[in-house]
Amino acid sequence: NAGVTQTPKFQVLKTGQSMTLQCAQDMNHNSMYWYRQDPGMGLRLIYYSASEGTTDKGEVPNGYNVSRLNKREFSLRLESAAPSQTSVYFCASSETQGGTIYFGEGSWLTVV
Amino acid sequence: GENVEQHPSTLSVQEGDSAVIKCTYSDSASNYFPWYKQELGKGPQLIIDIRSNVGEKKDQRIAVTLNKTAKHFSLHITETQPEDSAVYFCAAQGAGTNAGKSTFGDGTTLTVKP
Numbered sequence: 001n002a003g004v005t006q007t008p009k010f011q012v013l014k015t016g017q018s019m020t021l022q023c024a025q026d027m028n029h030n031s032m033y034w035y036r037q038d039p040g041m042g043l044r045l046i047y048y049s050a051s052e053g054t055t056d057k058g059e060v061p062n063g064y065n066v067s068r069l070n071k072r073e074f075s076l077r078l079e080s081a082a083p084s085q086t087s088v089y090f091c092a093s094s095e096t097q098g099g100t101i102y103f104g105e106g107s108w109l110t111v112v
Numbered sequence: 113g114e115n116v117e118q119h120p121s122t123l124s125v126q127e128g129d130s131a132v133i134k135c136t137y138s139d140s141a142s143n144y145f146p147w148y149k150q151e152l153g154k155g156p157q158l159i160i161d162i163r164s165n166v167g168e169k170k171d172q173r174i175a176v177t178l179n180k181t182a183k184h185f186s187l188h189i190t191e192t193q194p195e196d197s198a199v200y201f202c203a204a205q206g207a208g209t210n211a212g213k214s215t216f217g218d219g220t221t222l223t224v225k226p
């Protein structure tokens with residue numbers, strides 16, 4: 001019963017490098033999300049995908065791109081990493097838009 | 113957009129006491145209010161939720177109350193135990209075009225002292 005699985009769990013990047021965070025869910029959910037969590041700032045929505053084939057910007061999309069590869073997978077890409085993108089990233093999914101959100105375990109990203 | 117404020121940011125209680133965390137929201141169209149518990153190194157997990165047509169919901173030692181008129185909702189934990197120590201987040205979720213866009217509070221770090 002994996003739920004939402006995201007990789008990698010830890011990553012250190014140099015400024016300007018690119019990387020992709022992978023996420024997959026096995027609950028047959030339609031909607032998927034990427035959040036970032038910074039100390040004292042709660043969770044902020046980066047991008048979301050209401051259903052397969054659609055993606056929309058959230059609260060803090062700048063510097064990121066996403067791909068809804070299929071119903072199961074939703075990836076987050078940093079094209080040119082910046083120190084301000086040092087954060088914990090959470091992938092999440094819900095059965096429908098507006099339904100209960102289930103989170104992955106998080107990916108700790110440090111940009112030096 | 114929606115704005116959610118959560119208080120207090122830290123809360124320390126003795127084992128067996130009650131803990132109350134409060135949140136206010138700004139968008140009267142929000143209609144779903146979940147509460148999440150986040151343990152160290154883990155992702156947030158839903159512990160209880162309430163929809164705008166209900167004033168109170170209880171699940172064993174946890175309860176949530178909602179006041180739509182005042183636009184605030186609260187988490188109540190009774191008979192606290194050390195394993196309740198965690199960070200708790202409230203969220204407000206919109207309807208219509210904002211459905212699925214949850215806005216989170218900044219979190220409350222709850223410490224239960226044995």
